[in-house]
Amino acid sequence: MATPVDIVTIDMIKPSYPTPLHLKNLNLSFLDQTSPSVHFHVILYYEAYPSNNGSHNYEKMSLKLKQSLPEALVTYYPLAGRIRGTCWVDCNDAGAEYIEVRFPDIQLSDVIGKCEPERLNKYVPMVPRGGEDIPLSVQVNFFGCGGAAVGLCISHKVTDATFGSMTSRFPPITDFHLFQPPPPPPPGATPENIVTKRYVFDESKLAMLKNFVTVGPYNEINPTRVEAVTAFIWKNFIDAVINRDKNKVQNILFAAMHSMDIRSRASPPFPQNFFGNACAMALMEKEMDSKKEEGGFTYHDLAVKMRDAIRKVDVDYMKRMEDGDNFLKYISTSKVNDPCFKDGRTTIETCCFTSWSRLPLYDVADYGWGKPVWVSPIAIPLKNMIVLLGTKTGNGIEVWVNMLKEDIALIDTNYHLISSMMP
Template sequence: MKVEIISKENIKPSSPTPCHLKTYNFSMLDQFIPNVYAPLLFYYPNDHDGNNGISRALERSIALKKSLSNTLTQFYPLAGTINKNQLSIDCNDVGANFVCALVNRRLDEFLSYPDYRQINHFLPFEPSLDGSTPSDHVLNVQVNIFECGGIVIGFCVSHKIFDGAGFSTFLKGWTNMACGAKEVVCPNLNVSSLFPAKELLNGGRYIIANYGSFLRKGNFSTKRFVFDSQAIALLKTEAAKNGVHHPSRVDVVSAFVWKCAMAASKEARGVKKPSLFVHTVNLRRKLSTKLSKDLLGNLIWFSYALCPTNYEPTLHGLVNKVRQSISKINNEFVDQVQGDEGHVALVKSLKEMEEIGTNETTDCYYVTSMCKMGFNETNFGWGKPSWVTSNICNDIPVFMNLICLMDTKYGTGGIEVWVNIDDEEMKILQGNPELLSYASLDPSPLERQLHITSNFAPHFTTRNMDKWDGRKPYDQVLKNPGQIASGMVLERFAFHPKHGVAKHIWAIQKPYQIMFSTAFRKALRFCPK
């Protein structure tokens, strides 16, 4: 696959930024965030047949430039550059870096079986731990146009400017502008007045304390585990029956993956190690101000839970540990941080975490959730994305154990879990039968409409999958007839959260031929619509 850059330009705000707004000051919370770029990618298929797909996509890229220019008038810090002192942004209207590229492949072919090694090619540049320099753009966008007219929009945004929720606010503003919506999103850019920056925090010392304990040297792998709503319901039931009160889907999925990761580490190293689980917490809901929803900036802090070697991990036990750690980041904590000595509480929290994390015998996992941020609703006027991803950190000398949670596109309540861990541990993790009984490993993000052409079709329903015990041939246990609806999602009827039927799906290949294990191929025959 070849990605060819055809244009680069700076998109400036449609109206100049007034003189009194030329400096955007970072907050105290921003000071704890490293000066690196946060990536995010949105995949838009071309739903129209015809030979003018590329032409239509090029027209859409031109429209994106115009709507971005109008949006930057409200989000003017994104058109600036970070000052040398890293305490502020010079809102000089340099503009956002906007790149357009052509890809010599169909988007549906790529999404049928995504090659994670290629994903970073859709970004304006590959993010690294080196960070950005004062002359770099705050916002970078690359529009990738595929042969079919499908589009992938890749973002690299300085993490100094905002977190995931802030990114969502910006995208809402841009998409509203692109679609001509009446609502104009006006971000609240006064976070520095709530959390004033402290000069003594500058210099990167506490950034190193925050992230340094998570960095490791060696080879590592990235895999994606997809939990559908039924699987998550089973995990929630399991936790609830052991005393957890109303566990959330993020609670149970993150704790379950932590449990499986600890098991992989123990098997790979031959010894059980203490495990530190650090979770990002959104502070917006804990602020007293009513304007917290659209606050731009990094309004996050970090909770941490420790699993010592003498603790036998269970799902409900780990859920309780995670919830207890998050509960400490409450309204009282936020009020304390907003005070004159607020930085003292933050530094104390980091030192406590650092004392545990810097121990070489401790496994550290950094967890972030982008669930319920609305990224799957990002519609620039030609439909919602079929997939949303972050970057894949391949071929760099250092890495961190990173777990990222994102909403699934299809269905309601599902979660995609992107896991970056040591290569040896990943080989064990991806073969964990307990994990695979609840999650499917790297399935295609595409939803395909299929017709079942065998006589067995009237007896194959999602409801009856609960009767399968994982051993008998499927046609011996499905007794109740039921017609499969045209357009039913493949994963809905080929995946059982308890018995892991989805692991029998090998690939989706052009022209959308489904390849099953021998037992499935004998029972069913599929063809594209």
């Protein structure tokens, strides 16, 4: 049975002051142009905001956000503009999309307690209703208990996930000319049936994962939380692929890409309040090695591979990025020019990781509702996309895995095995 829903408002919120003429046309950087042509989504959940008489004052909560958003759009003015093609933003103050929805029969505690990823998608616009050229769409959801969820839909062409943490700190720097853009290649994506699951690793589970990773045949490492979790997900994915296609494993190259914030890796470093895309991909490649334990696919081997790949995103790497055309040639791979495809390897199986674990998502600006009690992404139809984010306590890691059902099964099994071993 469909859940009763009441759409209260669909509006365009404009900046409280017009954008100066010299900022009206914003050319997208190389990093922006080569970012995926998708919107990313984040939802912030707030407990009930009671009025003096104990009732739920939705109008007052809504008013606070409507008053705050125009002020924020003065600072983040590209989000009130319109994306023109792939190369620039018309900062015309047309406004950010604002949608207000009420779910009178749903309780916030049920949304958080059950955490069914696919059901969360209704609390955020998948794409702006007014068109994909709108950089920002905000959906405010009020529940029957008085709690609320604010869903943000943001174009990846304009900024990355650090935007969520900037809103609580200081005005941004929008120097999009740090990297000169070449003509962008045409993007492409194939939709498939994807399952989304959420795994929570508290301190105890993280300690166990780190023990799996630490000891190797030749050396030891002290893995970070992200390294330990990434190795766990990547290894189980590799094992799942091997189990379903053992006869062809010698023909498969396994790869993982980890999105990295490069603000501190440039020389000189980007300002921490740089607004736009400032991410690079650390690429890890691994093929079967019959001479090594588990074919070279141990937790330790994969964590070391990841660490080495991240270290390669250094000042020299950043200098290559400044020349967009040559950088695209540098990172391009094909079966013709990539030595990883030697010895008859014909297939590549890739996982893509992005980590929000260091972003202060629970410390976003307080709009009079208090701090969020939970922050989440949503289910996304992108195969082998994995999102890591910190828990509210700051000590754990949430992992949101989007994979084919047959590939996610082994992750599910081993996660529950780890959970059963906890005291």
